[in-house]
Amino acid sequence: MPAFARYLAPLLAFLALAALLYKGLDIDPRTIPSPLIDKPAPAFKLPELKHPDKFISNADFQGKVTLLNVWATWCVACRQEHQNLVLLRQKGVDIYGLNYKDKRPAAEQWLQQFGNPYIVNAFDADGRVGIDWGVYGTPETFVIDKHGIIRHKHIGPITLNAIENEILPLVKKLREAN
Amino acid sequence: MRHEHLASRYIQLILVLLVTLMSVNITPVRAAGLEAFDFTGKVDEDRFKALIVQLRCLVCQNQSLADSDAELAHDLRREIYEMMDQGKTDKQIVDFLVARYGEFVLYKPRVEPRTWILWYGPFGLLVIGLLVLMITVRKRKNQRETGFSEQEQQRLNELLGDEANPEPGQEGDKPA
Numbered sequence: 200m201p202a203f204a205r206y207l208a209p210l211l212a213f214l215a216l217a218a219l220l221y222k223g224l225d226i227d228p229r230t231i232p233s234p235l236i237d238k239p240a241p242a243f244k245l246p247e248l249k250h251p252d253k254f255i256s257n258a259d260f261q262g263k264v265t266l267l268n269v270w271a272t273w274c275v276a277c278r279q280e281h282q283n284l285v286l287l288r289q290k291g292v293d294i295y296g297l298n299y300k301d302k303r304p305a306a307e308q309w310l311q312q313f314g315n316p317y318i319v320n321a322f323d324a325d326g327r328v329g330i331d332w333g334v335y336g337t338p339e340t341f342v343i344d345k346h347g348i349i350r351h352k353h354i355g356p357i358t359l360n361a362i363e364n365e366i367l368p369l370v371k372k373l374r375e376a377n
Numbered sequence: 378m379r380h381e382h383l384a385s386r387y388i389q390l391i392l393v394l395l396v397t398l399m400s401v402n403i404t405p406v407r408a409a410g411l412e413a414f415d416f417t418g419k420v421d422e423d424r425f426k427a428l429i430v431q432l433r434c435l436v437c438q439n440q441s442l443a444d445s446d447a448e449l450a451h452d453l454r455r456e457i458y459e460m461m462d463q464g465k466t467d468k469q470i471v472d473f474l475v476a477r478y479g480e481f482v483l484y485k486p487r488v489e490p491r492t493w494i495l496w497y498g499p500f501g502l503l504v505i506g507l508l509v510l511m512i513t514v515r516k517r518k519n520q521r522e523t524g525f526s527e528q529e530q531q532r533l534n535e536l537l538g539d540e541a542n543p544e545p546g547q548e549g550d551k552p553a
Contacts, residue, residue, distance in 0.1 A: 333477040335435035
C-alpha cells in the first residue's frame with residue numbers, strides 16, 4: 200500500500216490529467232451546445248425573402264424532416280458551404296433558409312448567382328428570430344423532425360464530411376421514425 | 378543547422394495552417410461602437426449596466442455584453458433594454474437568454490448538482506490539503522520525540538526483539 204500510494208497514485212493522477220487535457224484538444228470552444236436540442240422549434244412568423252407580403256412560420260415545416268439554415272451574404276463561411284447545401288437539396292433534403300440580418304437585393308442576387316437550395320427563405324432583417332433560435336454566428340443549421348422538434352444543430356459551414364456522416368444519416372433516421 | 382532551419386519552417390507552416398483553420402469556421406457578427414440608450418425613462422442605467430456585465434458575448438466569449446463590439450452583443454443589449462422597459466425582472470431576462478443560448482451566457486454558473494464540483498471542489502481540495510498537512514505535522518512531531526526515522530525505529534525494534542513497541546511513534550502514549 201505505501202509503495203502504491205507513493206509511486207502508482209501520482210502516476211495515475213498524471214495519466215488522468217493527461218487524458219483530460221488530451222480530450223480538451225479536440226473540443227472547439229466556439230461550438231456552444233444549444234439548449235434548444237429536443238425542444239420545439241421556437242415559434243416565428245417572418246416575411247418571405249422573395250415576397251415581402253407573404254409570411255412563413257414554423258407551421259410550414261410540420262409533418263416532414265427539414266433543415267433550417269441560417270445564412271447571410273456578408274458571411275464568408277456561408278459562401279463556403281453554399282454548394283454543399285445545393286448538393287443536399289439534390290439529395291432530396293428539404294431545406295428552409297433563415298436569411299439573417301441581410302439586405303433583400305444582395306440575398307436574391309446571391310441565390311441567382313450560386314443556386315437556390317431553399318424551399319423558401321424567411322427574411323430576418325433585425326435578427327430577432329435569430330435570437331429566439333440562439334443564433335450567435337452564421338452559418339448555423341438546425342435539423343427539425345416531423346413534429347417540429349429540433350434534433351440537431353450544426354455550427355459552422357456544412358462540409359461534405361458533415362453531410363455524409365452527420366446530416367444524411369440523421370435525416371434518414373428521423374424520416375423513418377414516427 | 379539545415380535541420381533547425383527545416384524544423385522552423387515546418388513549425389511556421391503548421392501555425393499558418395492552424396490559424397487558417399481556426400479563422401475559417403465561423404464568421405463573427407461584428408459591427409461598430411456601443412450604442413446610446415435612453416435612461417431617462419423606466420429603465421435604470423445602473424441596473425442595466427450591472428446586468429450586461431454578468432452576461433457573456435457568445436461571439437467573443439471572453440468579453441461581456443457590456444464590453445463587446447460584436448453585432449450580436451449590440452442586438453442582445455437592445456433586447457435586454459427593451460425587456461427592462463417592459464418591466465421584466467433580472468431573473469426573467471437571464472432566463473430568456475439561458476433558454477436560447479444555454480448557461481454559457483452566464484459568467485457566474487448557477488449552483489446546481491451539475492456545478493457542485495465547480496463551486497465546492499476548491500473547498501474539498503482545501504480540506505484534503507489540511508488533512509495531509511495535519512498528518513504530516515503529527516508524523517514529524519512523533520519523529521522529533523524519538524529522534525529516529527521510521528527505518529531506524531524499525532531496525533531498533535528488530536534489535537530489541539519482542540519487548541520493543543512495534544508501532545513507532547506511540548511511545549509517548551504508553552502508560553509507564
